[in-house]
Amino acid sequence: MLVAAAVCPCPPLLVPEVAAGAAPELDSARDACLDAVGVLAASRPDLLVVVGPGEDGTAAPYPPGSLGSFRGVGVDLDVTLGRAPEDTSTAGRPLPQALAVGAWLLGRARWTGAPAEGLALLRTAAPGDCEEAGRALARRADRVALLVMGDGSACRTLKAPGYLDERAAAFDALATEALGAADLDAIAALDATLAHELKATGRASWQLLAGAARDAGLAGRLLYEDAPYGVGYTVAAWS
Template structure:
């Protein structure tokens, strides 16, 4: 059973040691992500994490350890029961999940990486399966919105991106899973919204229940839509 949901992005810039020159600028986002993660720990000491990554489909268990050495700082994290040497190839969502776990004091996390092209039907099936799980757990959804929002975006802005981003932000603010499950995969690709599948799985996993929502952060400081929210 999913007891609580937290939504957050997973850029490495969340880790202050990696962005010493921009740590102040990114602090509001970092603070919101830590707060959202902390609410999960209050409800469950184990989290299930879903995120999109090129390494997917893949499940990474609590025994994993990793390092941010690929980003210039040998900062190690683990998913709760990590032993042995850190894996230098651990995907970024797992690294961020481990970093948030440590700050929130969760016992362990399991990370499920989704392929970037996971179709809506498969998202529905996976979300339904997560919702039916027997254990009381927290669900951490690591996902970005469009990366074509402003001139600071990594690719040229698209006039359709603000509306797409606003639909996600509104859904997270109101606790409404329907707009998340209705995201258009083709449009998401065009708008560089790489977190689409994670949002759709979350929408399916939370459908049919009433959620009390709190939007903690919603902005695009680097031209990418970052939204942080909690659902209870």
């Protein structure tokens, strides 16, 4: 059963080494993410799964100890998902960017709890498939926690990665309200087509969370909401 969840954005700029001189601009978002991870630790899960969008149309699981890197954004920094594997030759495929940011958050929070696995989702996954995947995850252990990585729309301003789309602010407001209140029906009802058009990478992860949380009776708390760089970022904790 799902006992806790943390919802966090996944820009590499959360990592201070990547943000460099701009790092202070995301201090409040970074602190909120670490507070949310603290809620996961307090729940004492038997299993922690980091969920986020995959890259290049791929969806795959990642075992504990999977390795990630920020070399793709010009920083010589490696991360490990949870505890480092004894034999790095068996580490397998590298973590996608969203899961690498999640692994960095766990490392920053000095996670020493349950083994941490990763799950990359198709950004275009159907809402029903996401919810079913969430229900399956929740059945895997008596106490399951999720670190849910994903951004809102990338179309909030003229300089945003997706340029300005007048629908973006309303979409983000709806998603943020639902995530902060742990409103499962509202999250499940988010429009997948609109989310894709607005480049909202978190939609599939959020709907997986909604599926996992059915019958769990969790309450939500909004910790942060803003749109730096024209991208919607939401941090919430469910417990």
